[in-house]
Amino acid sequence: MESFIRNDQFNLIKSQTHQLINGHSTVKDNAVLQALKSLSEEKVLQSFQELSVEQETMVKQVTKIEDQADAVLVLSRLKHYVLPFPEIKENTLKKLFPKVKKMKFPLLLDVDRRELSYLGWDDHGAHRKYIVFQGEEGLQGIAGSFTKSGQNGICSICSQYERVGMFTTTIKESDQHTVKRGNYICQDSMACNQHLTKIDPFNEFVDRLMVNQ
Numbered sequence: 563m564e565s566f567i568r569n570d571q572f573n574l575i576k577s578q579t580h581q582l583i584n585g586h587s588t589v590k591d592n593a594v595l596q597a598l599k600s601l602s603e604e605k606v607l608q609s610f611q612e613l614s615v616e617q618e619t620m621v622k623q624v625t626k627i628e629d630q631a632d633a634v635l636v637l638s639r640l641k642h643y644v645l646p647f648p649e650i651k652e653n654t655l656k657k658l659f660p661k662v663k664k665m666k667f668p669l670l671l672d673v674d675r676r677e678l679s680y681l682g683w684d685d686h687g688a689h690r691k692y693i694v695f696q697g698e699e700g701l702q703g704i705a706g707s708f709t710k711s712g713q714n715g716i717c718s719i720c721s722q723y724e725r726v727g728m729f730t731t732t733i734k735e736s737d738q739h740t741v742k743r744g745n746y747i748c749q750d751s752m753a754c755n756q757h758l759t760k761i762d763p764f765n766e767f768v769d770r771l772m773v774n775q
Contacts, residue, residue, distance in 0.1 A: 565645045566617055569679045571609045572644050574759040575624055578602040579633040586628045599625040609760065617643075647678035648701060650694065658694060658703035665692075679758050680719075682751030684708060691729055693751075695768060704771055706731035710749055718745040719764050720757035725749045731771050743771060 567575075585598045603625045607618070620643065623636045652667055659665060668683035680695040691708035694701060710727040717724050730744040745767060748754035758764065 563616055563620070563643065565643045566613075567621070567640060567644045568761065569644060569647070569677055569755060570758045570761045570764075571606075572640065572676075573756060574609050575606055575621065575640060576637060577759055578606055578624055579627050579637065582624070582627045583629060583633060641676065644676040646675035647681060648696060649675065650681065650701070654701065655692075655694070655703070658701060659692065659705055662705065668692075673752075677752075678755050679761060679764060680751075680755065682754070684751075691727075691751075695764070697768070697772075702768075702772065704731060704768065706771075711746065715746045717748045717754060717757070718767050719747050720754045720759075721763055722748075722754075722757040724753065724757070733771065745770070 582598065582602055585595060589595055589598070603622060606621055606624055607613070610617075610621070613621070620640065623639070627633050627636055650670070655665065655667060656662075666683075666685040666687070668681065670681075680693055682691060682693045684691050689707055689709065691706060693704045695704075696702075707730045708727050709730075711725075714723055715726040716722070717726055725748065726746040727749050728744045729747045730742055732740050733743050734740050747767070748757070
């Protein structure tokens, strides 16, 4: 069976395993536990648009989880079917950001690409952040200034309360008019990827910014 699970879907499955483990450790009523299992199954299945019978059987394993040992076993099986983020060469990044003359390239040697919904990295010296994602037309990139906030806030991408910063880009609305748009997002892009349990907020974030950069 080929890989079919996105990173955000796998993160959702992991979050449901935590709910189930907690439920089995605190709830003794079988009816309540069955309701919890049904709710977890529904949330997981709804995150997929379409599944084959074999794929559905695979992801439904989450409902069998009762303790940490079960979770480790099921998640290790499912991770084999997580879609990896495309491998990216330096030449590809140069093409995605042609206006950047001296780009600081991300270190990806120790990164598990199955844990990425998008690739984000910082050029701390230039106070800039770069984001690469898989769009309808292939790999696309967004670059913007990035200013760390001294306070925690809600990330526009993963919707979690985290250490954030203001990511600001310049949008070209017409030949003679540009505007700046800013969004608070996680300072740590890897942590943001791990928090992301649905892709829609990221797509909305991208749609707001991908206008004639």
